[in-house]
Amino acid sequence: MISTLRSTALALVLAAAPLALPAHARQAPSADAVYDVYARFRDNPQVTTERLENGLWRARLPLAALRPQQGAIRLNGAKATETISFAVAPQADIQSARLILRHASGRAQEGGKPQLRLDLNGRFIAQVDGVTERAAAVNEIVLDPALVQSGFNTLRIDAVQRYTYGCQDPEAAELWTDVDTSRSYVEIVYARHNFAGSLADLNALVTAGVGGVETLGILVGDGEMNAETLRWGTIASQAVANRLAYRLPAISRFDPATLGETAQGADLVAIGTPEQLSAIAPAGLADLKGEASWLSVSPSPADPSRFLIIASGRTPAAIEGAVRALATGDFPLSDTNAIILTPAEVPTGAILPGTQPLQTDAKYTFGDLGLGNTSLLGQPRGDVSLEFELPADTRFPGKSEVLFSLDFAYGAGLDETSVVNIVVNDQFQRAVRLTNPDGEVTPGYEIPLSTAALRPGRNHVSFQVELSTRTEGECSSRSMRHLAFILKDTSTMTLPPADRFVALPNLALLGEAGFPYTGLQPEKFAIRAADTGSDTAAAVWTLGAKLGQIHATVFTDTDFGFGLDLPDAHTLVVGARPGLGGFLPAELSMSTQLPGGAGDGFTRDFTSVDLGDNGLIIAGQSPQHPGRLVTLVTAESGPQLVASARSLVQPSHWTQLTGGAAVWRSNAATIVTQAPVATFEIGNMKPAEMARMKTGQASSRWILTIGAILFALASVLALIARYMRDRMNEK
Numbered sequence: 070m071i072s073t074l075r076s077t078a079l080a081l082v083l084a085a086a087p088l089a090l091p092a093h094a095r096q097a098p099s100a101d102a103v104y105d106v107y108a109r110f111r112d113n114p115q116v117t118t119e120r121l122e123n124g125l126w127r128a129r130l131p132l133a134a135l136r137p138q139q140g141a142i143r144l145n146g147a148k149a150t151e152t153i154s155f156a157v158a159p160q161a162d163i164q165s166a167r168l169i170l171r172h173a174s175g176r177a178q179e180g181g182k183p184q185l186r187l188d189l190n191g192r193f194i195a196q197v198d199g200v201t202e203r204a205a206a207v208n209e210i211v212l213d214p215a216l217v218q219s220g221f222n223t224l225r226i227d228a229v230q231r232y233t234y235g236c237q238d239p240e241a242a243e244l245w246t247d248v249d250t251s252r253s254y255v256e257i258v259y260a261r262h263n264f265a266g267s268l269a270d271l272n273a274l275v276t277a278g279v280g281g282v283e284t285l286g287i288l289v290g291d292g293e294m295n296a297e298t299l300r301w302g303t304i305a306s307q308a309v310a311n312r313l314a315y316r317l318p319a320i321s322r323f324d325p326a327t328l329g330e331t332a333q334g335a336d337l338v339a340i341g342t343p344e345q346l347s348a349i350a351p352a353g354l355a356d357l358k359g360e361a362s363w364l365s366v367s368p369s370p371a372d373p374s375r376f377l378i379i380a381s382g383r384t385p386a387a388i389e390g391a392v393r394a395l396a397t398g399d400f401p402l403s404d405t406n407a408i409i410l411t412p413a414e415v416p417t418g419a420i421l422p423g424t425q426p427l428q429t430d431a432k433y434t435f436g437d438l439g440l441g442n443t444s445l446l447g448q449p450r451g452d453v454s455l456e457f458e459l460p461a462d463t464r465f466p467g468k469s470e471v472l473f474s475l476d477f478a479y480g481a482g483l484d485e486t487s488v489v490n491i492v493v494n495d496q497f498q499r500a501v502r503l504t505n506p507d508g509e510v511t512p513g514y515e516i517p518l519s520t521a522a523l524r525p526g527r528n529h530v531s532f533q534v535e536l537s538t539r540t541e542g543e544c545s546s547r548s549m550r551h552l553a554f555i556l557k558d559t560s561t562m563t564l565p566p567a568d569r570f571v572a573l574p575n576l577a578l579l580g581e582a583g584f585p586y587t588g589l590q591p592e593k594f595a596i597r598a599a600d601t602g603s604d605t606a607a608a609v610w611t612l613g614a615k616l617g618q619i620h621a622t623v624f625t626d627t628d629f630g631f632g633l634d635l636p637d638a639h640t641l642v643v644g645a646r647p648g649l650g651g652f653l654p655a656e657l658s659m660s661t662q663l664p665g666g667a668g669d670g671f672t673r674d675f676t677s678v679d680l681g682d683n684g685l686i687i688a689g690q691s692p693q694h695p696g697r698l699v700t701l702v703t704a705e706s707g708p709q710l711v712a713s714a715r716s717l718v719q720p721s722h723w724t725q726l727t728g729g730a731a732v733w734r735s736n737a738a739t740i741v742t743q744a745p746v747a748t749f750e751i752g753n754m755k756p757a758e759m760a761r762m763k764t765g766q767a768s769s770r771w772i773l774t775i776g777a778i779l780f781a782l783a784s785v786l787a788l789i790a791r792y793m794r795d796r797m798n799e800k
Contacts, residue, residue: 156278174199177243183230261374332371365407390415423621436558461584465520480553526581570752574688580726599644604707684713
């Protein structure tokens, strides 16, 4: 709690600091002085790309930016290993590559010659000595450009480390090597091929990684935005983002009149009528007639190494059809540069999402969930992981259970300490003992677990296998070849029925599952831009691309519009603070409360405070439509709104969302969140379960109430007894 108070106070003080400085004390600070406000958070590594001479580009990929885990790579044990993947787009012509590795090993290994073995895509590239000195070592490994392939590349680091040749413990604490992921990186110098491809190649050419789509320009007609162009730009952004799968480009609105000045280094999607796109139209577009839809791909006129996709038609319905064809990932596009679609050929209705959460009250095999037969052979321990997603508004009844039915087998010669530990979302739940010394094939081994271990959104179930064998003598030789365990994909997980019920606002659900702005729910939601400016549109497209990317959805049925007149639906509002007018006062009071409801001495109303470089996201119940969520994303100006939206959708920021409000800057260490001032509930729940939940939420209140009732009853009974005793004494 104290940490939250300090962080919130820091964010608010920083926002107000320019207003508090006296005029005579102001001076222009250096860039270093400004950055030193968060000096202890300098390590914020990001993938960077810079242009060199002779048309070459250099990409630097810190290992920290390539791993979901935070911090250094810790290689523990005699045979520890780590794999890291990075992507290279087919447009990149690799000229040179190298790996910079900064690492240190435990000093207890001095004299034992620890080593690191490195391979790329399964081929050996280097072997370096571990360093046991007090300072870390830095190695430069020059990579053969031919080994860096188009698509995903896998770098594997194997540690071979020991401190004695006698009786050694392969898991001894002294056997460690740390790799500094912030200062270790892969560097690739490349040229870009001129764009060459057809519509059928879009899934292969619209890719993330080195040389991929880094900047995306959307051209939608000319002049001010309207509801149709706002929707088309969002769908086009999602068409690109869903193909990128895990990264987002910097999305902007470009003007066809100044295309040559601004579009260098950007991939483009142009949407409009043939007349609106005449300056960049390919041959044949001017002859488009009637309700036909046009979709084409060609090199960008501003940069021949980038693509230009055109979605056009002479009517809004025809343009809509072209944009839908682009956004439908499995739509059968021809192996040509342009295609004309009739109204009967364009996709209609909702575009199916790429991924969906599981349904409750259903049974799934592990194969259905993406886990095949998994064997652990000759290993004393291993981890078999199962991942799945539940709907964000799932609430299981209090005493319900999820049933795992495991089909597994294990080998002979194990001792009684062998076990399979079941861990759900990092919490231990159950253990299965492997007790048969002759080995065993076990079909349908049922393990019920409380659904309290599950949570809305992503879930992780880990089967941690520990295989042990008897040994005699201090230094007896051990063979581990007989150790064997297999978990079959015919194993099942059965989910019980559940209610659809959730308390809002909850930004953690937004970050985890996009809820309620996903396009998966039967109810439509709305997106409102506060103004018709290009910066606001770019911010909407950026947020729409991120929300669509979570489940590979496309917002074809979303209600797009402008202004602050809220519809009767969950609504995402995007706009710069000065243009929000009177929308803020009832919603944006950022204050911190101590336990018991006492204020801590400061309350800031963002309606009258300059946000500076901060972005702000805040959610609450719609003042016009009870039971509807309104989520506002704002910043101080249009350009700052775009910059804040681009920072927010980065994984370093997005994964930190929680509570009911958050402020942030470009550095991920600056994000500050706050619990919602008030919550409301949506969905349905059985009355008995609702009563149980309310009782659990306010158990202390119920205990005090019951105690007070019992005390009052006892007092009344005591008075009656005294009265009766006095009457008897009188008689």
